[in-house]
Amino acid sequence: MHWIALQPGPEAPGTTASDAPGTEAALVDAPSAWAWWALQFTPLVARVEAALVLEVSASERLFGGRTALLDQLLKPNWPLALVEYAQGATSLVAYGRLQCADHAADGAAAIAPDALPLHTLVAARAHLPTLARLGLSNWGQLRALPRGGLVRRFGAGLVDALDCAYGQRPELYPWLTLPEVFDVPLELLSSVETASALLFGARRLLAQLQLWLRARQRGVLALELLWELDARRSNALHVDAHHTGGGQGRLVLRTAQATQDMQHLARLLAEQLAQVTLPAPVLHLRLRSVQTQPLAGESVSLLPEDVRHGDSLHQLLERLSARLGAEQVRCTTLLADHRPERMQRWQAAVQTSAAIDSGANRADATRARGLDLGFCQNGLDDSRPAALYPSWVLATPLRLTVHQGRPQYEGPLTLLAGPQRLESGWLDGAAHCALRDYYVARSTTAGLVWVYCERLGAHGATGQGPACWYLHGLFA
16 A cells, blocks of 8 residues: 655745636645546545545556656646645555655655654544643654553544554545536635636636546536626626626636637637626636536647647637627538538537538538439539539529520520439428429530529429529539
């Protein structure tokens, strides 16, 4: 058995959350954050007063040995807070060494258990005055006394603690576990009167969220920031999109892809907070995860040209949407429909992640549409139907005039390829049913165009009367 005792100290002087936004230096509850961090190395983590004790004997081989595990647990690039640590064969020995004011700075103090002062044994603190009058000052002297007399004088708890400290009795703790949902409150040091100033406290909560996500190996898709207003400073709290009549405010943040990037979330939060007006000062904050999902590992290439620099596309779209408004940044979503005018839909970019991986989605949508309708004349290759689709499709087909049986568009059109027959939209009703024959035609002035002829003609199902021709696309 090997135990490590950790005790986070006060924040380093001159170090504030604004010095390292979105980093672990901005944490509010350092003991809880250290507990979440320690759970990555061992599931046996318990709290003893203000310290944490970790049993790591079963995890040493996984992390490359005791020294390597300790280095990763207390890595130099971890500016969480000043932390003191000590090690021992039992948790009470490690905790006792941690409480010694003169233990070695590297946390590996080899003070013998018998030489540890009595005040480092939690069970003995209530009896320190009596033990001092008996001339006892360390664990060894206390352990040398008759057990029966100790039990009668001080109770069985003190003897049991000594047995646990020396490994003669199993150590039982209520082991710490990660919460299923991240929900952490924060009491602000002073009232905040502007929404943008809430970002200072929100960054501290985001840093804790990052630890929780790393420990659970998940990424966040949606989270909400709640704040409580000081009703005494406002006679009538107005109700709007971000505030309710109960004196609370709420802001929901969503991302297209699961992420642990707190800097990106902080930028999105800053953009949205800049659009919020507080009707009264804020006293408390709360950050809660709404939706998370397991985060798959990312393969990193060794080739310099494959290393991605800067923000990804979905991060850029989310930042623009937060700044300009969701409806001002739009993208297309491919639909499984044969009708060209219904093959895609424009919607807000933040409402779909389909616009991010456009190549994969385009292939999926093409397979879903089943575009296996080839031209039935001129020997064209049916395996590549998309090659004859125009580069520009009109939103509304333009009806063409017909002269002597030939459609006209800036002059008579010459049909080059076709027909490509399309029959679709039966389930949408007769008004949306499409029965068309598409052709590639040439105009003497406009070049190649995409036209179609309605198969039912101008008089419905009878098929009588002249055919109706429409211009539906242009080839660049």
